[in-house]
Amino acid sequence: MTDKYDIVIIGAGPVGLTLSTCLARWGYRIKHIDNRPEPTPTGRADGIQPRSLDLLRNMGLKRKIMAHDPAKVYEVAFWDPNAKGIHRTGTWASCPKFIDARYPFTTLLHQGLIERAFIEDIESHGTQIQRPWTITGFQNDGKDPDYPVEVSLAHVDGTLSETVRAKYLFSGEGARSFVREQLGVKIHHKDPIAHVWGVMDGVVRTNFPDIKMKCTIHSDAGSIMVIPREDNMVRLYIQIASSTDPDWHPRKTATAEEVQRRAKAIFKPYDISWDRVEWYSVYPIGQGIAERYTLDERVFMGGDVCHTHSPKAGQGMNTAFLDAVNLAWKIHHVESGFATRDILSTYESERKKVAENLLDFDAKYAKLFSTRIPSAGEVAGASSAGPEENDFVKTFKASCEFTSGYGVAYNPNSINWGSEHPAQHPLFLSYEKGTNLRTGRILTPATVTRVVDANVVHLEQEIPLNGSYRMYIFAGEPWRAATALRDLATHLANPKSFYSAFSHRDDSVDRYHEVHNPHNNFISICTIFNAARSKISIQEMLPEVFARYRDHVYADDVWDQRVPDAKAAAHAKMGLSEEKGGIVIVRPDGYVGCVVKLEEGKGTAEALNQYFSVLTGKNLGEKRAAL
């Protein structure tokens, strides 16, 4: 008898752990192995972007991360050579005000502590990571149609081995991937220049004033990047070799002492010395992207297997988190019968495009910097949302969006509505018409008051990462919306609607205390009224379908500095009518799927049914069902 699993996950770095965490929570049977005997003890990746922190909070892991008192980077300082050595030429926000972020900073903490937060969560859901084990072979032989992939695993010392069958295999092995090699997938190097980097974590003494800031230092003695860390540590990245050097060799190395000597020279006229070095490593890196992320939509790859970045961009771990979450809910929707297998193709198309954009921007940005130094005026201008935008400012802004994680924009496809989408009901709204939201982008954050307990909450965080689509009903003014809400409820109650067609089958389960998924596992509903909290009566103002989500009814009555004149700030930020509202469908990973007008009659439900018909491959809704 061969053991059967929903998925075999190779590698317990950020991408594998994130995938495992999601799928373990949603009840999947997972075989998860890693070839290291223990989680990362020191060093490695350490930068959590603002957008990733949103995600970690949505997963309920932010508090565990923050308990370690990580360093927070709010600004980046640029230092350039002058007669005395180096001087600061400018600083700017790492996540400037024009980006509407809850956490406008990068969080720095060593990878091992981040991994541990995931591992505890995975273990609490019954999955253990098997160490130190490795993958020795696999094939999608389809011999068992339900578990088409055979995977061979072995203890790294070769004493033990096992063969299992799985619905999916996922490689999160890192840049040197056995799976990728076996599949024959090539890495495409966008930037032909490769580098060897030295990286050193330690506690220093220095009179360099920006030692607690992220800094890029160019000096006549070389270049260095400074990144503050938890526990009073600082990380230095130093470029040891570049493929543009005349004596380039990718195996070129340097001792810790050599790097410290170089650093001392670069920091002049400031002094620097080390109390202790916690971690030191040298590694060559090129910026590359795998040509494919999957060949058969059974064996998937993600994280460093698919894309490697210069450490300068601080992207590696963050891109890994988002790769994993993107794949997790799609596998979940396919395996639980909500979506067709077609949705799986969007993993590669969405995530590969993001990686390509990231590397393009990084190259463009680096080039702009190598050719000219921005003026103080440009830097100041770029940090606000002013009208004057030269090339530098434009590139800077786009770059900030990318490095903060908010630049991720998925193109229109079956899940991100657009003008080419098969569903073309007149009530769909777009960035060009009727809403500020863009499909394929994250939902704009908004602060509202929860009606049941008067708590002031972050609307975008109210539905946890539970694998469900999030349906935000911005209901406008209660008296205006009453009929539209009732009509929508009536059409959703139709057994053929996207809402009712997937309702819980088992009525014997007591769901009285179920907050997010009382009716089905694929849609969680939030209703937001343009009214003061004390004026909202859930029982009187909401049809039973929506009133059942009683913990997810909100008053849009919190003032917001970004829309100071709005009466209903959340409505206004979404660009929806404060009187009439609108419906926003958000994917389980937080990106906007579609936006629909809230109107009396059947139109709103029709549009939503059409949108979900494409995903689910079912003829949802009344009209279609009657055909």
Added chain:
Amino acid sequence: MTDKYDIVIIGAGPVGLTLSTCLARWGYRIKHIDNRPEPTPTGRADGIQPRSLDLLRNMGLKRKIMAHDPAKVYEVAFWDPNAKGIHRTGTWASCPKFIDARYPFTTLLHQGLIERAFIEDIESHGTQIQRPWTITGFQNDGKDPDYPVEVSLAHVDGTLSETVRAKYLFSGEGARSFVREQLGVKIHHKDPIAHVWGVMDGVVRTNFPDIKMKCTIHSDAGSIMVIPREDNMVRLYIQIASSTDPDWHPRKTATAEEVQRRAKAIFKPYDISWDRVEWYSVYPIGQGIAERYTLDERVFMGGDVCHTHSPKAGQGMNTAFLDAVNLAWKIHHVESGFATRDILSTYESERKKVAENLLDFDAKYAKLFSTRIPSAGEVAGASSAGPEENDFVKTFKASCEFTSGYGVAYNPNSINWGSEHPAQHPLFLSYEKGTNLRTGRILTPATVTRVVDANVVHLEQEIPLNGSYRMYIFAGEPWRAATALRDLATHLANPKSFYSAFSHRDDSVDRYHEVHNPHNNFISICTIFNAARSKISIQEMLPEVFARYRDHVYADDVWDQRVPDAKAAAHAKMGLSEEKGGIVIVRPDGYVGCVVKLEEGKGTAEALNQYFSVLTGKNLGEKRAAL
């Protein structure tokens, strides 16, 4: 040989644990006993006020509390009888906007989880709580002048006993205190009416819409108080008997089933039923205050030993926290040679007055409510800082300040400067002249940017509860303040100044990484400039004395909704000149001690030296030293 301790603490409830936590961190030798075999398993006190949450954060314990996902109460709802049963007559904020609070809500979590956060901290500093042990006798016999108090302790089963000597004995035994009884200290009952309360924690099902709010329900069937809890629980307080009843008996009781039956009647027309009851208890309570908190300033009492409250006010645990912190730093300053023993007398005078005020307000407030029901307009008016203030609104506002914890105002005395204070330098500022701050009140919260790392931080939290006075130098505009800062630094560097007279004796200790106390243990310094962060150079703009506190230099460059027109919001909120600044001395427990003008010359240092001369009993400063 008798074991010797700095302090013996009896009782490991909130007051004893808080005292123990502070003193253990500051290096004192503690004998801490409790007569229960384990920490509180369920029930008991559970409400953490906004002000207490500030304190817990300042102690670094807030995250541990919040990790349990406590309920948060933002509003209170009032329900009154009508023809159908009950109806809501109004709701209002539990910490309205006119109070400038970081956390405008009450945090509800069972006492055991709160205690555990303290216990872990105490144990990490090397003190164990000895259980189940009790106190059997004590006397301040002075036989050992350094350890004047003898304390006899025994295991509750009588099998073991020991006698120790201590500098101090503290009773945090709760309402039935052996120590208080032995001292013959009487409880004075302000309100002659006593009550028997039933309290029940459990998970319920109900269609009562405010079950997740704090509610006061008056009905023809009786009265009830609803308090939401963690883990989907709700607490109900129900009055079982009152000394105004004709058949009053303080031992009157009721079963859980009787209370549930009463609750069902009170909640009509709504339904309520219980999934489970976690805890149920009946207890008689009167509102009383001990006539003394100490007789000899060696044996102290605090918490429920000294004051008992109706559960309605939600004050018990919060008053206990603040009793303990108030005493902790005073003992610390006496024992470490900074302050004279005189300071110990302020424990009783400050904390007893607070307890009296609390009970007075509670009685006044309750009376106002029993005579008339406020109109919706009054409730709305009371929640804002409007001009029209009738008696109800005034009492409501004062009451909100008390219940949120921000109403605590210590009267002028040797540590809270006032017009009768022995130090009467012309540069002292007062609420009447030159500042919005009031001595004996908490420092106004303000958000600023830390210069070294550009982090946006809460200024009032930047110095942890480290037992030090906090010296906030609001330095105004850098170019204007330069001379005044340099002059102040010069006078502080004088060996007879309050700053230098207590400097670290041992120069062999490496203090490079010491952030809060690089120079002495009694003063931590923060400097706040009215300038953008990027314009502040610590090395160039600050004399070495202040530059040494490099992690405590801030830019007052964050916009604040409460002072929308201010350029330097923190300066403006304190009511100090945005150009010229001012000095705020804050006690180790966060209350303002004095406010002094920042001027060129020696005046500022003179005023500060005079203030600290009173506390320390030393002739500090140049002029005095020359006498």
